[in-house]
Amino acid sequence: MRSVCAASAGGSTDVTLEVQIEKQLAEFTLDVAFRATETPLSVLGASGAGKSMLLRCIAGLERPDRGRITLNDRILFDTAQRVGIAARERRIGMLFQHYALFPHRTVAQNIAFGLHDLPQDEQAARTAALVSRTHLAGLEQRYPRELSGGEQQRAALARALAIQPEALLLDEPLSALDTHLRGQVEAQLQETFASFRRPALLVTHNMEEAYRLGERLLVLARGRIAAFGPKEEIFRRPPSSEVARLTGCKNISRARANSDGTVEALDWACRLRLAQMPATPPTFIGIRAHHIDFLETAGEAAGEQNIFPCWIVRTSETPFRITLFLSLDPARAAAGEPHLQAEVFKEKWERFRDRPQPWRARLAPESLFAMPE
């Protein structure tokens, strides 16, 4: 195993979490195989995709039906060798969705819970170090109930880090927090990951969290890995329509390749040219809402491809941006059935809004991505 790790991690370290497990769940089978190294890995999936179960299997709180889990040089679980290390011996830190702080113990007692076997003075020293590292100074004697959501989260993080875990698992770490706290907590998590330098898995259903906190991304759909790799790559070129949808792509159409090198977007009623035709013929084509462009002057259109007249069906405002639901066909527009969603900043919208329709929308070839499934 050591040689495999060395090959993957560039030879310098052997911090690797290797997971290859199967577990039958109520509605589908969780069946995954991947390897996490010292860069944080985001696990993205809709709720009920098996994300939490995956973490629980790695932590030893659930038992997979088959497979193997190794952490660095230790076999944590292996059905072939009949190995199943108990959760308490795995040294894997886990942050629960609602933190699971012990309500009857103070912050300091919570953090020290995993340090039970150490001498008193060392427990105190380690707790103090974690308190300052997670910015909890002054709150040591409080009970969890007396902390804000962000403070509870940091206390739970400190408690998980106290055992000096060899890997860290975070189950929806931000979902229980108010929006205005998320930025702070994200910064704390990024700080933690930066100094942790061991496998860290973060489960979330929020693609923006997944993107901001992870380096690599694993997309889970109904228990299977739909995509795994560097996050930029997956967001730029989703390998399937499912991944496109999970990574927040609003515009996905069934597609058919034409003999002249163009692609017919069947749901958008248009014929598109791609920057590069994929090797496998596409069955879906997608474009992100903010990549749809509107031409402001007639001159801009010269020599451009994929420009279509469009009609606005309806709009939806967020504080800084506006979502435009458009149709490329006046009859569909009149019937109130949009083809596409575009997203523009309000400044741009202000310049446009009173112009006569149709406008001209551009689906730039380099922004389109074709998907084989």
Place this chain on the structure above:
Amino acid sequence: MDWSPLLISLATSLVATAVTLVAGLAAAAWRQNRAGAGAALVDGIFILPLVLPPTVVGFLLLLLFGRNGPLGTLLLQFGASVVFSWPATVIAATVVSFPLMYITARAALEQVDPHLLQAARTLGASEARIFREVALPLAWPGVLAGTILSFARALGEFGATLMLAGNIPGRTETIPIAIYFAVEADEIQRAMAWCAVDVGISIVLLGGLYYWTHAQRLRRERWGQH
């Protein structure tokens, strides 16, 4: 007045409650995370003394601990016989009060958020330590309520005790038995005196419980539990 029934009742109830507390907690902890027909059957057996008439329980205990009963013959080999002795009052009180302890302790342990137990596991704690330091402190109000109920039930035990321990003044005569035989012998004064003692004990017990839970509630508000 002969105070021995009071002392016998208190000693019997205290010992029975102590045994019940330990056994009930152990049984409830064992029952956690277990499901299926076997566990349900065990449940039924544990709760049986609560639903059976005390005379039936007493009779079954008599069969079990009697000269020809399986436990009776076993004890006889060590030269011991419990029937019609003080330990018999303890056995009867323990058996009838056990279901109350078991049911309340189990319910209290089930109320503890399983994520807390799982978090403790990932932090390296043994199951025994998790029970001692996480599950039990959080389930304590329920466990205490079960203890009080068990004590009260042990104190009021009559039928099974009479069957198994008889009425030997100074040895197995508890307050309820003393009252019954006082009435039987037309000693109304004596019966009334013991009734007053029983009422007094109950009031002290319930009052103490009220103050204690009130103090606990104030403390637990900081934990966010009521």
